[in-house]
Amino acid sequence: xxxxxxxxxxxxxxxxxxxxxxxxxxxxxxxxxxxxxxxxxxxxxxxxxxxxxxxxxxxxxxxxxxxxxxxxxxxxxxxxxxxxxxxxxxxxxxxxxxxxxxxxxxxxxxxxxxxxxxxxxxxxxxxxxxxxxxxxxxxxxxxxxxxxxxxxxxxxxxxxxxxxxxxxxxxxxxxxxxxxxxxxxxxxxxxxxxxxxxxxxxxxxxxxxxxxxxxxxxxxxxxxxxxxxxxxxxxxxxxxxxxxxxxxxxxxxxxxxxxxxxxxxxxxxxxxxxxxxxxxxxxxxxxxxxxxxxxxxxxxxxxxxxxxxxxxxxxxxxxxxxxxxxxxxxxxxxxxxxxxxxxxxx
Ligand SMILES: NC(=O)c1ccc[n+]([C@@H]2O[C@H](COP(=O)([O-])OP(=O)(O)OC[C@H]3O[C@@H](n4cnc5c(N)ncnc54)[C@H](O)[C@@H]3O)[C@@H](O)[C@H]2O)c1
Ligand SMILES: [Zn+2]
Numbered sequence: 001x002x003x004x005x006x007x008x009x010x011x012x013x014x015x016x017x018x019x020x021x022x023x024x025x026x027x028x029x030x031x032x033x034x035x036x037x038x039x040x041x042x043x044x045x046x047x048x049x050x051x052x053x054x055x056x057x058x059x060x061x062x063x064x065x066x067x068x069x070x071x072x073x074x075x076x077x078x079x080x081x082x083x084x085x086x087x088x089x090x091x092x093x094x095x096x097x098x099x100x101x102x103x104x105x106x107x108x109x110x111x112x113x114x115x116x117x118x119x120x121x122x123x124x125x126x127x128x129x130x131x132x133x134x135x136x137x138x139x140x141x142x143x144x145x146x147x148x149x150x151x152x153x154x155x156x157x158x159x160x161x162x163x164x165x166x167x168x169x170x171x172x173x174x175x176x177x178x179x180x181x182x183x184x185x186x187x188x189x190x191x192x193x194x195x196x197x198x199x200x201x202x203x204x205x206x207x208x209x210x211x212x213x214x215x216x217x218x219x220x221x222x223x224x225x226x227x228x229x230x231x232x233x234x235x236x237x238x239x240x241x242x243x244x245x246x247x248x249x250x251x252x253x254x255x256x257x258x259x260x261x262x263x264x265x266x267x268x269x270x271x272x273x274x275x276x277x278x279x280x281x282x283x284x285x286x287x288x289x290x291x292x293x294x295x296x297x298x299x300x301x302x303x304x305x306x307x308x309x310x311x312x313x314x315x316x317x318x319x320x321x322x323x324x325x326x327x328x329x330x331x332x333x334x335x336x337x338x339x340x341x342x343x344x345x346x
Pocket of ligand 2: 038039040041062153154
């Protein structure tokens with residue numbers, strides 16, 4: 001089969017030919033219909049050899065959806081021909097987080113060498129994907145795999161972050177979304193569907209601001225040195241009760257801290273390495289700052305239900321497997337509008 005691999009530290013991803021995988025006991029083989037291109041992969045591919053956490057070569061793609069084509073011994077409850085989305089986080093299967101279906105917070109998995117597809121284990125940017133356990137598969141029930149696949153990360157991650165902040169997002173409140181990219185443009189829609197908050201979206205690109213407006217942001221603000229002041233003005237000087245930073249770099253985490261209202265919930269989702277300056281001497285007391293990671297299995301099921309109800313619609317640009325390296329370049333250059341999705345089987 002053909003697959004997209006990150007093979008060498010600092011090199012661009014490459015399209016290679018690999019043996020077709022076969023399911024072992026308990027495993028499920030998918031013919032991949034769609035694989036999402038996430039900015040986290042770009043962060044990952046910028047790490048040094050010393051800090052790179054996974055074995056190379058690595059088949060990319062931690063957002064995957066496809067059709068079940070073969071079942072390993074002992075797999076029950078799923079049939080060949082089923083169309084499914086893959087829940088990415090993996091767990092040890094024995095800790096409290098795993099029992100709760102919150103494999104995203106299982107810390108033992110990595111210690112045991114159990115990794116998510118595309119983030120340590122072979123990922124979805126290939127014609128076929130092996131999934132270790134049927135409990136990580138969620139039926140699509142008629143959803144289009146191409147527009148649904150980003151929901152496994154670009155939908156699930158903002159959904160998890162927003163759920164934490166729901167008690168703060170009451171009528172009259174404001175939610176700020178920093179970065180209206182793959183995750184951010186879904187976050188805006190989730191905020192509109194789940195909360196009465198006024199949604200203010202920020203980005204450095206006018207095109208992304210147009211997309212943000214198109215998917216439901218009430219206000220858009222260019223993310224420049226005047227942005228904090230603009231957001232403060234829009235909130236009558238009080239700041240926002242929910243702040244979601246999908247960039248996470250120094251300028252945006254500083255912005256996130258400075259637009260937070262008293263008792264705000266600030267979620268730093270982007271992996272840009274910035275920190276939020278909060279303290280008792282700032283204007284915002286009792287701000288809670290969190291760095292949420294991905295989401296739970298039940299939250300993925302909930303996000304898929306929202307898509308079925310028409311509450312979220314991912315904007316996608318589609319590419320063939322051979323075009324995947326070019327799709328990563330476009331994402332790196334900030335040119336992807338919505339989410340880039342690879343179609344490994346054409
Ligand atoms: N915590 C998690 O579980 C998790 C999961 C998935 C992705 N991520 C991270 O979330 C971030 C977003 O991922 P994505 O795939 O949506 O990326 P993306 O490239 O699609 O979107 C990023 C957006 O941020 C905008 N942007 C860049 N600099 C900005 C600035 N200074 N101010 C405002 N906007 C700015 C870009 O124009 C772009 O629209 C990445 O850092 C990614 O690694 C984290
Ligand atoms: Zn991701």
